Amino acid sequence: MPKAYVFTRNGGPEVEALIEVDRPVPGAGQVLVAVRAAGVNPVDWKLRTGFRRPGDSEREFPAFMGSEVSGVVEEVGEGVQGFTVGDEVFGQPVVGGYSEYALLTTGFTAKKPAALSFTDAATLPVAGATAYDGVRQLDLPAGATVLVTGAGGGVGVAAVQIARTLGLRVVGVASEAKKDLIESLGAVHVPSGEGWTARVPGEVDGVYDLVGGAVLTEAATLLTDRTKLVTAGGSPDAAQELGGGRVARVRTSARLTEVADLVVTGGLDPHVTQTFPLDRAGEALRTVEEGHARGKIVIVPTENAG
Structure with a gap:
């Protein structure tokens, strides 16, 4: 079974765990992505403590950690257009994050340019x-x-x-x-x-x-x-x-493409300073939570990231 890093209830680092989960199934307008890299953000640990963003629904546990990923499309849901199996993409997951598989909505998912690495792409949907x-x-x-x-x-x-x-x-x-x-x-x-x-x-x-x-x-x-x-x-x-x-977020595929183009053309270096395997996701999150990160921290669930 695939693995995912989750929190089992609201609290501190003690509620985090690496567990086995069912492989997600994409619904209408969603794609299933084999995660190659996942960005680590302050909002990840804040959500664990019980912080809720406007419009958030009641949280179910265990809750997936992670708010931005890149990877390869494994399966597409009903009505999906513009994305096919094998596409390299990045976006904000609705299920998954620090995980081997994630579900993304096509409205806030973009195709990854060939010149953009998976690790850099995973820093763009949120940061x-x-x-x-x-x-x-x-x-x-x-x-x-x-x-x-x-x-x-x-x-x-x-x-x-x-x-x-x-x-x-x-x-x-x-x-x-x-x-x-x-x-x-x-x-x-x-x-x-x-x-x-x-x-x-x-x-x-x-x-x-x-x-x-x-x-x-x-x-x-x-x-x-x-x-x-x-x-x-x-x-x-x-x-x-x-x-x-x-900040008024613009959560569209077009906006993700604009930011990716900045990286490709040299206007933006995400400054990924450390990567961690999935089984060290907690260590990655502590680096951000304790304020020690210089630039961006990324979790790499598989050996296929690049």
Whole structure:
């Protein structure tokens, strides 16, 4: 039987487990994918703790972990057009994630370009696309300055690069340990920690927050125009109270293709810094949950990833 990494109830790392599961069966508008790589994101451990996104249905246990995958189509459901068995694809799973098989809806699945590796493709449905959506939402003119908080994580690294590709000056807030990484991306590094706003050089035209909480509140003070505040780390209510907004995700195949094209043309390097086999999924997740990830962490369930 296929294996999957799950959580058996809400809680901490102790509720995670690698178990055998039935192979999923694709329904109408879905494809079954043999997973070659799965991206690891903060939302994965947050969901385990009981966090629920707007519109989430009641969770059933065991619950699959993982929010973005790449792989090869094994089976197609009723009414599926544009995808056939053998296609290399990437997208956001409705079932599966850190697993050997996953179900994806065709509306938020895209074909993987041949020049894009499975590991890089697995970072795009959540991290890469969230970064792209947020930077686009700010709609800043070339030459403007955007400040990115949490710039050293998977979304942050992508956001810095996408902003630079669009001609923006970027200030990246991250720990001192990630200074070299931030500067290698062409951004000005500002050390995080108490009093960080005083260390920001010059004026800021837009903020892309990936941390939330006090950092979001502090970042807002740097802006004259609060409508240029976008967050993927804070709640919609917190963002609205500050005069900004939550990132509006564009969950379409076309958006995934746009982000993939950025990687292929050299405008975005997902910076996959570590890969882990499926039986070490917990270790991969701890790296992200404890804030030690530099760039992107990916789980590789099979030996066929590339």
